[in-house]
Amino acid sequence: DFVKAYQSRFGRVPDQFSALAYDAAGVGVAAIRRAVESGKPLTGQTVRDALANGPAYQGVTGVTQYENGNVRKAPIFITVRNGKFELF
Numbered sequence: 001d002f003v004k005a006y007q008s009r010f011g012r013v014p015d016q017f018s019a020l021a022y023d024a025a026g027v028g029v030a031a032i033r034r035a036v037e038s039g040k041p042l043t044g045q046t047v048r049d050a051l052a053n054g055p056a057y058q059g060v061t062g063v064t065q066y067e068n069g070n071v072r073k074a075p076i077f078i079t080v081r082n083g084k085f086e087l088f
Contacts (some may be wrong), residue, residue, distance in 0.1 A: 023059030
């Protein structure tokens with residue numbers, strides 16, 4: 001769905017940076033929602049806490065989660081087979 005929407009809007013296939021930026025925005029929005037839902041005042045600290053303590057985020061590039069202030073994300077491996085990129 002992401003690729004189709006991106007192509008429709010920009011007229012080209014998204015690269016990995018577009019997909020990562022899309023997921024980064026999604027992670028941020030999800031953290032802001034959790035901070036608001038916590039009932040605490042919306043501050044940088046409450047958003048940071050929601051980000052650090054939130055559940056894993058399932059995005060277009062896979063699962064993203066934070067652990068001890070660091071991003072924890074499985075690498076994606078790509079190979080070229082018959083002139084085309086393939087995930088493996």
